Amino acid sequence: MENGSQSRIKTMSAAPKGDTTPKGTNIVWHDASVDRQGRASQRGHRSAILWFTGLSGSGKSTLANAVNAALFEQGIATYVLDGDNIRHGLCKDLGFSDADREENIRRIGEVAKLFLDAGIIVLTAFVSPFRADRDKARGLVEAGDFIEIHCAADLSICEERDTKGLYAKARAGEIKDFTGISSPYEAPESPELNINTGNQDLESCVNVVIKQLQDQQLIPAPHPPVS
């Protein structure tokens, strides 16, 4: 990191001498470089939204966090949005009615767009069962910015795992409208990635996502092996 005590002055131009407007109001603001492109140039990678979708227990959060860690080790700016940091904060006013679920995904899409604009590779890990809601999130950004990753574990495997005990409760009727049991999951028709997180080990799932980012030239390609 360079010391910018001199260079930062270059970012603004004071009002010309003799100008009688109030001080500080006639600034010519050179902000062209402090945008998404400028951040990408400075950081050496581009930003994107990695939208993980799938049944409860399909491994969305596990995979998103593993990809996050892999990218972090490469010095790439990332962030994971998931139930832990969204449902208790930004969306704590929302319940699980159809309208509230839709609003939940809408806000997540808007926040993901802000992170995208900030030059961050943002990973969202929510069931997001409805195609229309996911497509609205996709529609907020440009083509190529939105990478939909279907964590396509079979329902039987998700239910067998039942990592949070939710399937048992749903089968017992203690949870209404539970995706896969009493509410539909609309699988993506043409996601950028379709990963069988039911049978494929985590490391190879991570590698599939990383390769996608490299292929889209969002992050640097690996160095060729030394021969």
Added chain:
Amino acid sequence: MENGSQSRIKTMSAAPKGDTTPKGTNIVWHDASVDRQGRASQRGHRSAILWFTGLSGSGKSTLANAVNAALFEQGIATYVLDGDNIRHGLCKDLGFSDADREENIRRIGEVAKLFLDAGIIVLTAFVSPFRADRDKARGLVEAGDFIEIHCAADLSICEERDTKGLYAKARAGEIKDFTGISSPYEAPESPELNINTGNQDLESCVNVVIKQLQDQQLIPAPHPPVS
């Protein structure tokens, strides 16, 4: 940026041999470093919320964007939240009733907290006239994470500038509940910074903010002059 194709494997441990649980479900996840502290160590700076508050025309956005540019030139990860990227996106469902204004600031506080957690210095530039709403945003994070910056230009100067023509409309009764004219502005009682953005030039205002970040050891101090 290093090639992490080998190093990322270190971030997870596969299930022990002989384990019969489904693949990918018994991962020991070493995520301790992919948190705020880990990001700070990697980037060489800490994160914070810089909450700019003040009357319309007081220079909040101008100052926030100038600080943003100065920090960007030092390689510091930053982002500005303002009306342009919030009111047309995350908060486009909200109007200007008391309840909606409160919800607007609540969401901005929650989003700022996410950026803080992501290791970003996030700058928010909203009038945010009510003390209680700002204090709620402050209460979401730890002491030291929230830096309230009062852009304390006199109302007369803001109205004279009237950069968006809003004061004229408010005086004509075309805008109801306009802060400073027909709705109160509750100045912060003990903000971290109180800057006279009415009479002080932009460059010196920027320097005051930068010095505060250096003094709080959020960003590196400038190199001492070579003697």
